[in-house]
């Protein structure tokens with residue numbers, strides 16, 4: 086009797102194990118998640134204009150990356166605005182203490198001198214203010230490979246400027262898994278900027294699952310000078326992103342995709 090019970094128990098165990106083995110889910114083919122989106126970045130020290138633009142674009146749950154230069158010249162209330170932007174999920178990043186053209190500067194000075202004058206004091210002051218800086222953009226896009234190497238010891242990701250190709254897929258302004266990226270300027274008086282071209286760049290990002298990297302300077306209602314981007318242009322980009330289920334990224338978000 087005992088023996089037959091034992092046999093039944095063993096048989097059941099075998100059947101359970103066998104059936105479990107059979108029910109193991111087959112590995113699904115890997116589908117790459119959609120990452121298509123846009124980085125909106127802003128350079129220099131137009132804190133008041135940026136803060137006002139944020140009030141208008143909040144309704145899109147947008148995200149910007151603000152590359153701040155001359156942090157030592159900002160007023161206390163402007164630092165408070167930067168802290169508020171950071172708190173809302175925007176990124177505050179570095180753009181040089183004096184806004185030197187790094188490539189020009191290092192033609193006559195060493196890289197160590199550049200770091201001592203332009204980068205280290207900027208990082209120290211921004212950290213003192215509570216700004217968490219991990220990205221950097223070159224003023225005027227002026228860079229060299231040696232500077233890239235030195236700056237990537239201080240920052241997780243650095244941004245240069247893409248100088249223009251007419252055809253979207255030849256543009257260097259899409260994220261390409263590198264920690265050195267390039268942006269396309271959407272300033273209104275930039276030679277290569279116009280709305281149809283911008284839409285072409287956005288379409289290419291959407292169709293090819295890419296992240297488009299854009300930059301501007303002062304955000305304005307009406308353009309009165311160079312280095313200004315219309316709020317209407319930013320609004321158009323935000324609407325495109327929402328309509329096409331694309332994403333807003335900050336520059337440091339790119340590190341999380343690796």
Ligand SMILES: [Zn+2]
Pocket residue numbers: 128129154180184223224225
């Ligand atoms: Zn600049």
